[in-house]
Amino acid sequence: MHKTFLTTGNGHSEIIIPGRFEDISLFSSKENTLLLVDENVLKAYRKELSGFNVIPISVDEKQKDISQVLTIFEEFLKLEVDRSWIIIGVGGGITTDITGFVASVYLRGLKFGFVSTTLLGQVDAAIGGKNGVNFKSYKNIIGNIRQPAFVICHTDSLKTLPASVFREGFAEIIKYAFIKKPHLFDYLEMNILAALKHDPDVLEYLIYESVMAKKEIVEADEMESGDRKLLNFGHTFAHAFEKLYGISHGSAVSAGMVLAAKLSVNLGFLPEDVISKLEKLLLKAGLPVKMQYDTDELIRTMRLDKKRKGKDIQFILLEDLGKAVIKSIPVSQLKSLLNDLR
Numbered sequence: 178m179h180k181t182f183l184t185t186g187n188g189h190s191e192i193i194i195p196g197r198f199e200d201i202s203l204f205s206s207k208e209n210t211l212l213l214v215d216e217n218v219l220k221a222y223r224k225e226l227s228g229f230n231v232i233p234i235s236v237d238e239k240q241k242d243i244s245q246v247l248t249i250f251e252e253f254l255k256l257e258v259d260r261s262w263i264i265i266g267v268g269g270g271i272t273t274d275i276t277g278f279v280a281s282v283y284l285r286g287l288k289f290g291f292v293s294t295t296l297l298g299q300v301d302a303a304i305g306g307k308n309g310v311n312f313k314s315y316k317n318i319i320g321n322i323r324q325p326a327f328v329i330c331h332t333d334s335l336k337t338l339p340a341s342v343f344r345e346g347f348a349e350i351i352k353y354a355f356i357k358k359p360h361l362f363d364y365l366e367m368n369i370l371a372a373l374k375h376d377p378d379v380l381e382y383l384i385y386e387s388v389m390a391k392k393e394i395v396e397a398d399e400m401e402s403g404d405r406k407l408l409n410f411g412h413t414f415a416h417a418f419e420k421l422y423g424i425s426h427g428s429a430v431s432a433g434m435v436l437a438a439k440l441s442v443n444l445g446f447l448p449e450d451v452i453s454k455l456e457k458l459l460l461k462a463g464l465p466v467k468m469q470y471d472t473d474e475l476i477r478t479m480r481l482d483k484k485r486k487g488k489d490i491q492f493i494l495l496e497d498l499g500k501a502v503i504k505s506i507p508v509s510q511l512k513s514l515l516n517d518l519r
């Protein structure tokens with residue numbers, strides 16, 4: 178078992194890989210603990226979660242919104258939640274993003290932690306303290322940065338994940354390889370098929386390496402004024418794909434990374450062979466490498482995302498496999514660039 182700590186000026190998270198539901202007892206007793214549980218996880222693990230106060234969470238991305246936040250606050254009032262309570266999100270990124278947000282603003286901030294039950298959650302969403310909900314389908318546009326007290330990566334629960342959801346996590350693992358950790362690319366090339374078959378040692382290694390990559394970046398730049406932006410490789414496009422075409426986060430990131438790599442080649446930053454390395458690995462993981470899009474619609478949506486700065490849109494581009502850079506591209510230049518890449 179790996180126990181690691183993510184420490185910033187703002188908080189301190191203990192991260193356990195691999196963990197189980199029983200590990201909740203390391204941090205709280207059942208009486209003053211309130212679990213916010215993904216509705217499907219609750220169905221699959223009702224017995225393991227019995228005896229806790231539970232609020233089920235609706236996990237449609239459309240319901241990751243302020244109306245669900247208000248419903249949870251109503252439940253907090255009914256349960257007379259006070260500052261002695263610990264709030265724990267149990268589920269994937271939708272559940273942990275909502276939980277972190279409600280817990281960090283209710284009574285000006287309650288103690289909270291996560292039991293992460295998706296691969297994407299364990300390698301990314303549950304780590305690093307970004308909490309939030311969507312507004313008018315703009316992704317995570319209302320939120321904050323507060324670290325959970327703990328993250329339990331429940332690797333055994335990945336066995337009940339639908340295969341398509343399990344695969345989505347590989348998009349974020351592959352992202353770490355291409356922005357910062359080229360050794361992960363070599364490891365993935367050799368071991369991704371074993372990982373897809375749920376080999377426990379391979380999965381544990383990939384989750385641990387991904388957590389360490391994210392921890393390194395977040396500890397250096399928690400509030401995203403510099404290098405934390407590198408974690409957004411593929412995400413400027415991905416958030417627009419999610420909003421416009423209703424696809425899931427991992428698939429959107431996958432297609433978004435390929436488009437960002439192509440943009441990097443077109444602007445003369447990146448050798449062309451890196452695109453095919455990226456595409457091959459994503460295809461092996463069963464992830465999409467191309468999206469049909471309307472250029473005007475895509476630009477309009479990206480302009481309203483959080484990554485806009487004045488008349489420019491910020492992109493994370495690649496200079497090499499394992500080396501990402503932040504570049505601003507004027508909106509006026511983007512149209513022809515994106516038309517070329519369609």
Ligand SMILES: NC(=O)c1ccc[n+]([C@@H]2O[C@H](COP(=O)([O-])OP(=O)(O)OC[C@H]3O[C@@H](n4cnc5c(N)ncnc54)[C@H](O)[C@@H]3O)[C@@H](O)[C@H]2O)c1
Nearest residue numbers: 217236269270271272294295297298302307334337338426
């Ligand atoms: N906060 C961050 O830094 C961050 C980073 C990346 C993504 N995100 C967010 O994460 C969300 C995506 O999260 P996700 O991909 O983890 O999935 P998710 O929360 O959308 O869940 C996906 C599906 O898997 C089901 N599920 C979850 N765990 C299960 C299990 N163990 N067994 C059976 N079914 C299970 C859920 O019910 C749901 O149907 C997006 O909203 C995205 O914006 C946040």
